[in-house]
Amino acid sequence: MTEPAMVVLDRxxxxxxxxxxxxxxxxxxxxxxxxxxxxxSGSGKSTMIKCVNGLEPYQSGSITVDGVTLGPKTDLPKLxxxxxxxxxxxxxxxxxxxxxxxxxxxxxxLKRSRAEAEARALDLLRRVxxxxxxxxxxxxxxGGQQQRVAIARALAMDPAVMLFDEPTxxxxxxxxxxxxxxxxxxxxxxxxxxxxxxxxxxxxxVAHRVLxxxxxRVLEDADKDAFFAEPKAERARQFLSKVLxx
Amino acid sequence: MGDLDFGVVWTNLGFLGNGLALSALLVVVSSVGGMILGGxxxxxRLSRHRVLRLPAGAYVTVIRSVPLILVLFWFxxxxxxxxxxxxxxxxxxxxxxxxxxxxxxxxxxRAGIRAVPPGQTAAAxxxxxxxxxxxxxxxxPQALVAMGPLLVNQVVILFQDTALVYVVALxxxxxxxxxxxxxxxxxxxxxxxxxxxxxxxxxxGSQLAGRRRREVIQ
Numbered sequence: 001m002t003e004p005a006m007v008v009l010d011r012x013x014x015x016x017x018x019x020x021x022x023x024x025x026x027x028x029x030x031x032x033x034x035x036x037x038x039x040x041s042g043s044g045k046s047t048m049i050k051c052v053n054g055l056e057p058y059q060s061g062s063i064t065v066d067g068v069t070l071g072p073k074t075d076l077p078k079l080x081x082x083x084x085x086x087x088x089x090x091x092x093x094x095x096x097x098x099x100x101x102x103x104x105x106x107x108x109x110l111k112r113s114r115a116e117a118e119a120r121a122l123d124l125l126r127r128v129x130x131x132x133x134x135x136x137x138x139x140x141x142x143g144g145q146q147q148r149v150a151i152a153r154a155l156a157m158d159p160a161v162m163l164f165d166e167p168t169x170x171x172x173x174x175x176x177x178x179x180x181x182x183x184x185x186x187x188x189x190x191x192x193x194x195x196x197x198x199x200x201x202x203x204x205x206v207a208h209r210v211l212x213x214x215x216x217r218v219l220e221d222a223d224k225d226a227f228f229a230e231p232k233a234e235r236a237r238q239f240l241s242k243v244l245x246x
Numbered sequence: 247m248g249d250l251d252f253g254v255v256w257t258n259l260g261f262l263g264n265g266l267a268l269s270a271l272l273v274v275v276s277s278v279g280g281m282i283l284g285g286x287x288x289x290x291r292l293s294r295h296r297v298l299r300l301p302a303g304a305y306v307t308v309i310r311s312v313p314l315i316l317v318l319f320w321f322x323x324x325x326x327x328x329x330x331x332x333x334x335x336x337x338x339x340x341x342x343x344x345x346x347x348x349x350x351x352x353x354x355x356r357a358g359i360r361a362v363p364p365g366q367t368a369a370a371x372x373x374x375x376x377x378x379x380x381x382x383x384x385x386x387p388q389a390l391v392a393m394g395p396l397l398v399n400q401v402v403i404l405f406q407d408t409a410l411v412y413v414v415a416l417x418x419x420x421x422x423x424x425x426x427x428x429x430x431x432x433x434x435x436x437x438x439x440x441x442x443x444x445x446x447x448x449x450x451g452s453q454l455a456g457r458r459r460r461e462v463i464q
Contacts, residue, residue, distance in 0.1 A: 089365055
């Protein structure tokens with residue numbers, strides 16, 4: 001008997017007024033698997049990943065995360081505490097230092113003691129390579145450092161799955177790799193991840209599966225090797241030839 | 247031109263002090279009451295539900311479109327009619343100022359909350375914090391930084407506006423001074439003194455707002 005998948009999307013559709021954003025999107029992410037979600041701008045990638053933790057509502061279909069199906073009666077805060085999310089613009093809390101950023105939800109959601117939360121935070125700061133930044137304000141850190149703190153903040157909740165929404169698109173080029181390296185370590189430790197990104201090099205190295213979206217539809221849902229060898233959809237071939245040229 | 251004699255200020259200091267005490271009472275009660283009521287109104291105006299949003303919005307719009315002096319008259323003459331009791335000038339003035347200031351504090355607080363980037367709310371909610379925890383731990387602390395100087399500024403404006411209570415026969419600082427000015431025929435000395443006191447207090451208030459802002463930015 002196989003274990004049930006960590007994330008299941010079943011015919012999820014969403015529209016803003018009459019404009020469809022997601023149309024009948026279905027996929028599954030198995031435990032320990034890394035799925036890269038890619039596609040052209042406006043294809044619905046970010047919207048899809050935000051539906052998974054209920055930050056974006058959707059009109060039809062169903063989403064199940066770690067056995068919990070999202071619905072009007074779902075305890076969203078409780079579910080979100082088990083889903084880590086990293087955003088394009090980091091969104092660290094500017095009025096707190098790095099340590100407080102990582103401790104806030106541990107203390108107020110998981111009810112850990114301050115000492116326990118700080119120990120966990122310092123542990124994670126070492127893991128993301130920023131052991132000496134605990135008392136820094138986010139504004140004094142580079143973009144790459146801020147994003148690594150944001151990853152630590154998400155990991156502090158001991159999530160069952162991590163969502164990344166274009167984690168490197170707002171970074172200077174030389175800072176992209178320090179963030180991708182942290183993500184790669186995480187993948188190697190067996191974390192289940194859904195990653196919206198344009199970094200095809202990362203997808204090649206780290207992903208198990210690739211989901212290709214265009215105009216709100218899933219055009220490709222394939223193993224990484226199959227996707228990069230020869231995508232079935234014409235649109236995906238075009239996309240790959242453009243992003244891989246550079 | 248007669249000679250200036252500021253002794254008249256000195257001999258009437260107690261009378262003037264009583265006026266200033268009334269002004270201070272109005273400022274303290276109206277700003278504290280106004281901020282509490284204004285905070286509640288702001289919460290209603292930011293609500294997801296139209297039935298809460300619309301009445302609060304209507305209240306703020308109406309109050310902000312009428313002169314303060316009219317609101318003072320209103321509560322002075324209408325409250326006894328509604329309640330069937332005479333309430334006296336001071337309570338009716340306090341109610342009027344609180345109701346009036348609340349509309350302005352509401353808009354300052356609402357603007358401060360909306361100035362916090364939506365990404366902050368999303369990031370905090372994504373960690374499992376409840377809606378109220380997100381507001382209390384992440385949004386409000388940042389909003390207060392943005393609105394602090396505006397709140398202090400509104401208190402300074404309120405202090406100047408307390409001079410209007412003479413219309414319901416209350417004797418604030420300026421009214422007290424004008425009573426003596428005409429009785430002793432010393433308008434230059436008294437209005438000069440009053441101007442200096444207003445200037446010093448208001449300047450101190452805005453300096454305080456400015457310094458707090460600098461501290462917060464560091």
